[in-house]
Amino acid sequence: MAIPDYKLSAVLCSHSLDVRCVAKTNECCILSASRDRTAKLWHPEGVKDFVNVVTYKGHKNFVSCICWLPPCEAFPEGIVITGSNDNTILGYNLQDGNIVLTLEGHENAVCSVTPGSDSGILLSSSWDSTAKVWKVNTPHATPMTLKGHQAAVWAAVELGNKTYATASADKTIKLWKKDGDLISTLTGHTDCVRGLAVASPESFLSCSNDASIKLWGNKGDCLNTFYGHSNYIYSISLNPLGVGGWASSGEDGSVRLWAGGDCICEIRLPVHSVWSVACMDNGDIVTGSSDGVVRVFTKDPARYADEATLKVFDEEVEKMQAASQQEIGGFKLSELPGPEVLLEPGRTDGQTKLVRRGTNVKCYSWSAEAGAWTELGDVMGANPAAEGKTMYQGKEYDFVFSVDIKDGAPPIKLPFNKNEDPWTAAQAFIHKHDLPQVYLEQVANFIITNAKLDTLPASSNGFADPLTGESRYVPGSGRVAGLAPPSAADPFTGSGAYMTSAASNTSTATTTDKPLIPHDAYIRFDQANLKAIFEKLKEFNSKVGDGLSALTEQQLADIVKLGEMNSTYNADAIGLLKKTLEWPKEILFPVLDVTRLAVRNKEINSQIFDTTYGPSFIKYLLSLLAPDNLPANQMLAMRVLVNAFSDLPGEMLVLAARESVMHSLICLTQLNTNAQIAATSLLLNLSVALAQQPDAPDLADCLVQLLPRITDHEAYFRGLVALGTLLAEAPSKLVIQTKIVSSPTLHGRLGRDAVSQDAALRKVTACSQQIISLL
Template sequence: MAIPEYKLSAVLCGHSMDVRCVSTTKENCILSASRDRTAKLWHPEGVKDFVNVVTYKGHTNFVSCVCWVPPCEAFPEGLVVSGSNDNTILGYNLQDASIQITLEGHENAVCSVGPGRDSGILLSSSWDSTARVWNINKPRATPLVLKGHQAAVWAVLELGNSTYATASADKTIKLWNKDATLITSLTGHTDCVRGLVVASQESFLSCSNDATIRLWTNKGQCLNTYYGHSNYIYSINMNPALNSGFATCGEDGSVRLWAAGDCVAEIRLPVHSVWSVTCLDNGDIVTGSSDGIVRVFTADAARYADEVTLKQFEEDVLKMQQAAQQEIGGFKLSELPGPEVLLEPGKSDGQTKLVRRGTNVKCYSWSAAENTWNELGDVMGANPPQEGKTMYQGQEYDFVFSVDIKDGAPPIKLPYNKTEDPWVAAQAFIHKHDLPQVYLEQVANFIITNAKLDTLPASSNGFADPFTGENRYVPGTTSATGLPPPSAADPFTGAGAYTTATASAASAASTDKPLIPHDAYIRFDQANLKAIFEKLKEFNSKVGDGISALTTEQLENVVKLGELNSTYNPETVLLLKTMLEWPKEILFPVLDITRLAVRNKDINGQIFDTTYGPTFVKYLLSLLAPDNLPANQMLAMRVLVNAFSDLPGEMLVLAARDSLVHAIICLQQINNNAQIAAASLLLNLSVALAQQLDTAELADCLIHLLNRLTDNEAYFRALIALGTLLAESPNKLLIQTKIVSSAQLHNRLKRDSSSAPPDAALRKISTASQQLCRLL
């Protein structure tokens, strides 16, 4: 059959982050879901334009999937349904975006939603390794759970023979009866299976990270395997214009059209990741991609975009293809993995990965405590070649060391330039050869010794808590075991993070990174557990007043709750709760262990459960009273900041937000560490509440605090919090007015935004001020 030529028809801009899913609803409308925590409805207007007529809000984390559920008994107008990384599913009225249902039960991110074949049936799948079948006519009914996969379930589908199919990161597809009993497991894909679609009444298709598509019978026989993509395939959808053909998209930045088993056309986009593809009834193709844009492509010349738009699109595609051939930091851009690699958990705490993001390369570090990859910063281009250097793998270095890692194994080459931070070079070496993180210090010291370095980069971090004295127990000053060096701790700019250029170049690059809006919670992770233990032992002998002292073993077990990967029993958490009743003058080391412990998902659930949690939050609020000890004030706020590590703590802190805002406003003279804690707490509140209507008091509190802060890091974090509110709040005009009305703050913003200070801390304040002023 003749395949018509597809060209760009429409560009739909409105999302501020990756568009992870696109789907269709009635009347050729388009639904899109984004990492900006919203979903949108786009209505066709005229021959080829689309208008965003509704935005669906309510999720507290990335919206990963969206679908249209046709009218049913309980919802005669149908529902827009979205799933999120906040583990919930929301159902909205199509026209006014009011939330009609909230479905809870998944224990991790919901990554797909879709209607079943029967009226009112909704299918969902999750990173919790399960799929669920919901009856939205009876939303209180317990869903059917399809449980048996060993990793995330990326897709779920009801087949033509009324059985269910699930696709998983464990490389298998499973078929299930309607009663959730397993029929069979299908093997063949060699990597994560990402998408499923019904091909006919008797067959279905799957796509995978192994860059193949497979055609299966409903009983599980593989009929064919299709090849064409050069990287991960993320999404697959049938196309009515191709006579049983289909469309796929993926990490190679393309959409491919298939008919009669062959790849018959390719559409290149100016992006690396095309996350999702769907097809309209008229055969037009809709994509959602990593640049936050929804695009529509058509084979109907009457719906082609105008010549200027088409020419610009072609130029953008060409630039992206040229950029893919570039080398950054000695790595060929096109050969580095895309952000999809971050969906796989790290092997060890502190493990790093280099990831291609557009035309940039970024370095990420795995946090075992947060169970996530954290961005460290940009990887910059290498310095120009110089005479007298040693060649290694096409590049020139000051040194190429031979490092013996294992007896009997050949030495491994370690290239190094004097302009590099030895810790950064050591981390890159460990990453490249997949070595244990514990080798970091050994490798760094090897470089320092053998390169005969006269000076070392500064390694002090700006978060010392000297309220107890320089050489005494200082909560939060020492990195926990396994974390990256302190120089990589900046959660906003990645300052001092992995770079193959000079440190100054890295700092300069960091100012280009958008800081506002901030979209992730921050935490206080650093700790000196040995010092905390010694202080607890000292105070344990002073509790008195009828409170029983603990044994040394009990104290050791409590301190272990603060480890990043602690194993414990519930009795130890009960001991911690008992210690929280210690007199306030000796309470601060107990609070310090608590703020570390609540990072653990299970402990967070026990501390912030519905029985103990509300009382505990009220107690923390009481510690913020002006007459309380500064150490208790600061550490109470740090506990509340780290409470955001998991849903129970997050929900209780959000429930107490009005009282928290009032308590922070009432704080009197607070030291630098308490300033940072207060600003961090307001930042997490801003991330959580930015898109809600009732943020006026939070904005007032931030403006009040910004006019009082003397610590640069605290001021910077409060700026980011206020900017996040300003960027995302429905009350944007009101917040603008409040900022402008505060002459002190407004004048400083204008002054800082026009400055170019040499100091890194002041430079990021200048960058944040510039971005905030642009929003004004």
């Protein structure tokens, strides 16, 4: 049998996050669904190109699955169906994207939608451990529920004999009668069953996290098992041009084509996760992957991409394969599980897992109390030349101390490297083990003494507050040349008492020979008029109403004192601050102003962004970024998020919510000067944190969408520094280059600014030149 020579045909870049599902329509169009909360229709143009002609919006969370429902009585032209992590299913008019159908009933994320064989029948499955059968011709009718699995149902299909099959994370497949009665439960897979596909009128296929594909008879007998993938298999699709053939994709970054039970072709992609594969009627293969890109592969030479594109693609694949073979912390990168493993709960409190994120490895620990995996940090590469190193949780350290905290309790491990700031290491240790803040100095001195540190690292402050000098979280001498202090303008609140004459773009710094990118330190908003804030709080305190009690003047004074950088920690004042954050949104902005100042203090940061109050507070800040909210609240909410990076708890919570943060920034349409500076400062901090992470292309996409709308020079400069940092350091450089070049507005502006002779644009010109040199 001649092995088909499949090559890249088209690269479709428009989504900003993972493409979790791809499908086809009846007119050779491609449908894609993404974690960016949208789905898209791609129409063929010419021999091998596709154009995004419709973007389907309406879901409030990730769009996890998509399909084309053929014409039926209620929708004679057919509709596009999507399922989401918001627990709903939406139906769209194919051509204009109008929502024409909403189906609600699942109690958790919808992870598959598939047409039934009868007209107007739709099957769905969900993390709520059920599948449902909907009659879209009568959408208000109660759907039939297939209930019996013990975990998430990843897929549901109708078989050739008019029965239903469902695949589950409980490692089983169940067969159901048309009336919903259970026929049988099929066992054989040893891990989650992720996908199903009808192979013939008498058989069907299943794929699993156990890296196997099984062929089943419709009555439940296992006919064969196929191996080829080296990791989880997420998707399987029947190839209409191959007799007994299909395509599969998975966590090993590959698509494999099968015929007659043999793997006849392997297509490697420059990604780790190929979430979905679909076979087109012309034999082409479509993929959706973790880099947010839809790709089309073909065996027809007339549809091959041009030689330059093929060369770049092959180079990216080679880089990814080389990275996957490297050993990190004694483990081969390619053998470690991806982030999907974090969907499974831990077995015991404190259990750890190493998880591959792009070309990096993260260590996570299971918190039984929180019911979630907590990121402990990066696992560093093994260094055979290192002497005296101690391995702890997959990472090498100069020292791993045993610290006795409590009588009768086992000692707690404290890892430390000589090049670390002992105060920062001590603070991280306290946060991790939920120890009282008063232990900070004792733990730091313990490290200094036992590590025999004659001199402290250059980045260390040498005292118990690592936030007031040169530290990991605060820009010091290493800040970007020419970057004006983020506090150049006082917060805008709509009141003259709050304004200063300092403009946000009045920096007189000139460019230097020092590269502006990449940037490697967080920035912060420091400047404030506490007296003016106090007066505004007093004014608004009398207008609280709505059942909220007014505070005394002394209580207001205590709240304002929290805004002083070195203020004495006052637990009661923190409680009062949280209470004032419940004020009506119309009078909220001075409270937000105090909050953005207060979270610079590490002790207050740990209280505001703790695991109890912090997650809900982040959600509240994101709600203030809604396009219809007050501009002052929008701007100050962003400044709170910027200053949250002043210490570890705030930094971790903002990074955990980064996808929602980026989505909120993209949705802001009206931004005044101060809001523009706040938005790009937030993106700059995110770029410092994520530049070398798999999320970098998502952040780059956010910047590419936002920067063309930025009119303020200083704000635009900060956005360029953020974009340049990602371009310089991200592992997916090609993806980011493509996003920039694919934006004619931004790419053209970079070209014009790079040759500008305008003295007011010196910083912008220098940064534009450096970005262009990286393209």
